[in-house]
Amino acid sequence: MNYDVIIIGGGPVGMMLAGELALADVKVCILEKLEDTTPYSRALSIHPRTIEMLDLRGLKAELLKIGKPLPTGHFAGLETRLDFTVIDSSSNYSLFIAQSETEKILERRARELGAEIRRGTEVSSISSNSEYVEVVATGTEGEMTLTATYVVGADGAGSIVRKQANIPFNGTDTTLTSVQGDVVLKRPPATNVVSSFDENGMIMIVPVSKELHRVVFIDPDRKSIPKDTPVTLEELRSGMLRMLGDDYGISDPYWMTRFGNATRQADRYREGRLFLAGDAAHIHFPAGGQGMNVGLQEAMNLGWKLAAEVKGWAPEGLLDSYHEERFPVNSALLKNTRVQTLLFGNDFSSTTIDLRRLISNLLEIPEANYRLASQIAAVDVSYKVLDTVSEHPLNGRRLAEIKLRKDNGDIFSSYELFREGKYILLNLVNDQLVEGITRRLPNHHFTCVTAILAEPALDWNNVHTAMIRPDGYIAWAISDQESELEQCIKEGIKSISKG
DSSP: OOEEEEEEOOSHHHHHHHHHHHHTTOOEEEEESSSSOOOSOOOOEEOHHHHHHHHHTTOHHHHHHHSEEESEEOSTTOSSOEEOTTSSSTTOSEEEOOHHHHHHHHHHHHHHTTOEEEESOEEEEEEEOSSOEEEEEEETTEEEEEEEEEEEEOOOTTOHHHHHTTOOEEEEOOOOEEEEEEEEESSOOSSSOEEEEETTEEEEEEEOSSSOEEEEEEOTTTTTSOTTSOOOHHHHHHHHHHHHSOOTTEEEEEEEEEEEOOEEEESOSEETTEEEOGGGTEEOOOOSSOHHHHHHHHHHHHHHHHHHHHHTOOOTTTTHHHHHHHHHHHHHHHHHHHHHHHHHHSOOSHHHHHHHHHHHHHTTSHHHHHHHHHHHHTTTOOOOOOTTSOOOTTTTOBOOOOEEEOTTSOEEEGGGGGTTOOEEEEESSOOHHHHHHHHHOSSOOEEEEEOEESSOOTTOTTEEEEEEOTTSBEEEEEETTOTTHHHHHHHHHHTTSOO
16 A cells, blocks of 8 residues: 555645645655645635644644734624624634645645655546545656545645545535636725725725735626636726726736536545545635635544544544534535625626615624624534433534643643644543543543643533544543533543444
8 A cells, every 4th residue: 555545736725634644644645736835826715623623633823923813803804894703702704815825734744744745746536445445646757546545635626536435525516707807906995995985886995915916896797708708907907997997007817717616515524535625525706715614624633533533543434523523514505605696696686786785784793793703703613412321511513722820820721632643632620530440441543631620611611621633623521510420431431433
């Protein structure tokens, strides 16, 4: 066998997954047809939950050196912004950063951890059986045949993995297209962001860098232009003149594209030894900047589970839980992007304008704003826990960063515990019972940490012990008032490993 896991596709999702697997000492290889990292900005936002996950692996500080934190997001470009600052998170903002920069950071991490990355390599066929997967590809050294225990398709909407696994890609085709361009504006607008929706169309202009602005618009007269039709500078200029009455001296296009609202989701994210992640598993109109974010979240979800299976300690059904957990999350995502598409460009009548104004006014209500902000930020995601563990309000929820205190008085962040990508068994009452239980158990797949809360934290005040997954979701928590502590802890530890 050449590798434990082969990942097809070396965008941000593939690189994130490779880093996660290499962190667990899994022999992993990426096959990517591009010779270099994409030079284009593409996705521009990393949302709160994704930042938290990257923080678990120590990448947040590096991203902050390049990106710009923004306190708000948007839903369908409505006038009332989504307020991320009220989210219970140490990353309660969206990070404005070009996808190309994010990819570079993730690729560097994957390489440093030992992942093999073969660029300029295009896959032509994939076949699998009950024991391994065979991948045929062509690269700089000619045609090659590689084998792996598992293969993951992170290879975009046209995924060869999905097609050769015969996984249906259910949904709807493009009925609306939008135009986007990263360009130079010789006379930039006075405001940092321009956003307009009226009978002339929808347009947004945001600065991408010191040199470039991104222009995005839907032109009512050109919204049915086929997605593959090239965008021209004149099309961008005429759209700006029509919608804003000014082209701001547009020139020197760096990147231009047309994208559509095709909305599809793979029928299943696993077929035997083959898995799907990112755009290979779902596509949608890029509303709210969610696409890359959910892909990175999937990479975190799948990474530790594949590693557990490769290393032999995964409990029964763990690999199947990838689809079970992520499919409904992405179903909800597709619903919200469909709604945003309706508000963005279904029509530009007075009725749509009134509807947008109505929803924008409703978003001034804090509870309504928080509901949508949590959804776009993905902090509302939670997972079902096993029936065998004790009930607790924290079960299945994400770990918001908490401050902990060691015996010597030093204060540290809970996120610092996850740099190695392991389960964390957190004992908050310095109970020797926990140490005694774990000492007697073989094959630990977690790190046991004893500390106390340094600051009050929501729903943590009565926790005796908690087990937190490598991707930062709480597998189970046990109250300090639980009558059968020893049995509950033993059952909880048993639930996360084989045998």
